[in-house]
Amino acid sequence: MIALDVMTVLLVCTGLVFFVAGTAGLLRFPDFHSRLHALTKADNLGLGFIALGVAFQMTDAWSVAKLALVWMLAGLAAASVAQLVARAALDRLPDESGGEHKG
Amino acid sequence: MTEFLVLAALALLAIVAAGLVRVHLGPSRADRIISAQLIGTGGVAIALLLAAASADTAIIDVALVLALLAAFAAVGFIKSASRDGAGDPEETEEEA
Amino acid sequence: MTAALLFDAGLCLLVLVVAFSAVAGRGLFGAIAFFIIYGMLIALAWLRLEGVDVALAEAAIGAGLTGMLLIGAWSMLKQLGVSGLPGGPSVPLRIAAGAVSGLVALALAATVLALPDGREGLSPAVAESLGRSGVDNPVTAVLLNFRAYDTLLESVVLLIALIAVWSLTPRAVWGGVPGLAQHARSDGVLSMFGRLLPPLGLVVAIYLVWAGSSQPGGAFQAGTVLAAVWLLVVMAGLYDEPPASSRNLRLALVAGPGVFLAVGAVGAAFGVFMGIPEGFAKPLILSIEFALTVSIAVTLALLVAGRPRRPA
Numbered sequence: 152m153i154a155l156d157v158m159t160v161l162l163v164c165t166g167l168v169f170f171v172a173g174t175a176g177l178l179r180f181p182d183f184h185s186r187l188h189a190l191t192k193a194d195n196l197g198l199g200f201i202a203l204g205v206a207f208q209m210t211d212a213w214s215v216a217k218l219a220l221v222w223m224l225a226g227l228a229a230a231s232v233a234q235l236v237a238r239a240a241l242d243r244l245p246d247e248s249g250g251e252h253k254g
Numbered sequence: 255m256t257e258f259l260v261l262a263a264l265a266l267l268a269i270v271a272a273g274l275v276r277v278h279l280g281p282s283r284a285d286r287i288i289s290a291q292l293i294g295t296g297g298v299a300i301a302l303l304l305a306a307a308s309a310d311t312a313i314i315d316v317a318l319v320l321a322l323l324a325a326f327a328a329v330g331f332i333k334s335a336s337r338d339g340a341g342d343p344e345e346t347e348e349e350a
Numbered sequence: 351m352t353a354a355l356l357f358d359a360g361l362c363l364l365v366l367v368v369a370f371s372a373v374a375g376r377g378l379f380g381a382i383a384f385f386i387i388y389g390m391l392i393a394l395a396w397l398r399l400e401g402v403d404v405a406l407a408e409a410a411i412g413a414g415l416t417g418m419l420l421i422g423a424w425s426m427l428k429q430l431g432v433s434g435l436p437g438g439p440s441v442p443l444r445i446a447a448g449a450v451s452g453l454v455a456l457a458l459a460a461t462v463l464a465l466p467d468g469r470e471g472l473s474p475a476v477a478e479s480l481g482r483s484g485v486d487n488p489v490t491a492v493l494l495n496f497r498a499y500d501t502l503l504e505s506v507v508l509l510i511a512l513i514a515v516w517s518l519t520p521r522a523v524w525g526g527v528p529g530l531a532q533h534a535r536s537d538g539v540l541s542m543f544g545r546l547l548p549p550l551g552l553v554v555a556i557y558l559v560w561a562g563s564s565q566p567g568g569a570f571q572a573g574t575v576l577a578a579v580w581l582l583v584v585m586a587g588l589y590d591e592p593p594a595s596s597r598n599l600r601l602a603l604v605a606g607p608g609v610f611l612a613v614g615a616v617g618a619a620f621g622v623f624m625g626i627p628e629g630f631a632k633p634l635i636l637s638i639e640f641a642l643t644v645s646i647a648v649t650l651a652l653l654v655a656g657r658p659r660r661p662a
Contacts, residue, residue: 156255159255159306160258163258163259163262163303166299167265167266170266170269170296170299173292174269174270174272174292177273177276177288177289177292178272178273178275178276183282183285186285186288187288190288190289190292193292193295194291194292194295197295197299198298198299198302201262201266201299201303202299202302205259205302205303205305205306208255208259208306208309209306209311211311213311214311214314217311217314217315217318218302221298221302221314221317221318221321222321224318224321224322224324224547224550225295225298225321225324227325227543227546227547228291228321228325229291229295229324229325231542231543232288232291232325232328232329232332233288234539235329235332235342235344235539236284236288236331236332238332238344239331239332239335239343240282240284241343256353257353260353260354260357261353261356261357263357264353264356264357264360267357267360267361267364268360270364271360271364274368274371274384277371277380277383277384277387278371278375278380280377280380283379286379286380286383287383289383290383293387293390294386294387294390297390297391297394297413300394301393301394301397304394304398310402312565312566312567313397313402315406315558315561315567316393316397316405316406316409318554319406319410319414319554319558319571319575320390320409320413322414322547322550322551322554322575322578322579323410323413323414323415323575323578324413325543325547326415326417326418326578326581327383327386327417327421329418329540329543329582329585330418330421330425330585331421332540333425333532333585334421334422334425334428338429338530339426339428339429339530340529340531340532340533341532341533342533342534342535342538342540342541342586342587344534344535344538344539344540345533345534345538
């Protein structure tokens with residue numbers, strides 16, 4: 152029981168570190184594509200470690216399977232969005248960063 | 255254990271709050287939308303921690319729905335960023 | 351306990367900050383981004399209030415469908431060349447609106463604080479009759495059995511909302527196809543995403559309806575998930591929206607309220623209109639839920655898609 156709790160604490164803390172790193176990158180990196188790079192790491196690894204940590208607290212296999220599905224869905228969403236938004240920003244970034252605040 | 259899980263959720267909430275700065279500053283719309291995406295993933299993780307903290311597995315379903323629909327705002331955005339508002343940023347190569 | 355209190359205080363603060371940013375932000379797009387985050391935070395707040403059913407609905411509607419709807423509306427404004435509100439309301443009007451909102455908030459807070467402690471409302475009555483309702487989830491029991499009238503009328507309200515949207519259609523495209531003709535690179539990431547996610551969404555939706563009889567879930571949450579994945583299929587350019595004049599589409603729209611009314615009529619034969627006969631409660635409730643899921647999904651998807659814009 153204690154071993155399971157230790158695993159949860161370790162994994163959840165690791166996940167938090169990735170979320171901190173991702174958010175720091177989001178705030179500190181100089182341009183959009185670098186920020187995107189920081190963020191996709193946080194999305195996949197941060198949530199992955201936290202889901203794994205939470206899995207050690209679950210008592211049934213069904214819940215563990217659902218946790219895995221949550222992580223897969225979030226990973227799929229993050230990967231697709233990163234790719235598409237990166238491409239959209241590549242075409243459009245120069246004329247967008249200007250005129251927005253005037254709206 | 256419950257205490258730890260809720261504290262971890264609180265820490266994540268603080269991290270998510272820091273991400274709001276980027277949503278506010280932008281400068282590009284793409285910046286705002288990917289920040290919202292990161293905050294959404296943070297929300298999924300918070301829901302998972304709360305599910306373990308309250309030992310209520312039905313809460314995982316909320317995380318499941320959040321994760322399933324996480325990309326929808328961003329998909330709407332990339333559609334609107336295309337030339338006629340109905341395309342896809344990857345199409346430009348084909349057309350050119 | 352203190353950790354939970356701290357979390358709740360932090361969440362409340364964050365909800366207020368995000369709500370303020372959404373309302374006070376100068377750019378439309380920034381306001382939409384904040385509103386999407388607001389929906390996610392409200393879902394978390396409902397989790398903390400132990401309203402998992404509501405949290406599920408908020409996660410699907412607030413964080414999923416509404417974001418798509420608002421960004422679609424913004425995109426349409428952009429296509430028309432409108433970049434923001436022209437000036438917006440005058441300062442006195444804004445102050446007046448702020449004052450009225452503040453007063454409503456104060457009145458609500460006063461009401462909540464004036465409620466007697468330790469009250470249970472109608473929960474004991476629901477718990478007492480739960481065994482006869484046919485389902486184990488008290489929320490589903492209330493929505494589809496004890497107060498079935500309310501839910502029937504709500505499903506009709508959704509239908510009326512769609513009719514109101516359709517009534518804006520110009521004569522030339524009446525009965526036509528809603529939205530713009532969507533296209534995407536056929537071997538691109540968007541098409542791949544549009545092919546991978548919908549099957550998973552379908553499984554999650556069916557699971558939510560089925561689970562709704564014993565744990566949080568139900569037709570509304572499942573219907574919203576289905577509506578969202580259908581919109582994704584359309585946006586990925588895989589299938590076009592059906593024309594509003596399609597007979598199958600209209601049948602799908604009325605299936606939910608129709609089955610609900612039919613069960614109500616069966617109830618009338620057993621004594622009470624809309625009274626669900628005890629022995630058959632579970633199968634009847636599940637058939638209403640599945641039919642409602644289809645109708646809610648189609649109605650919500652068409653509400654987001656908007657009025658017909660192209661001839662059929």
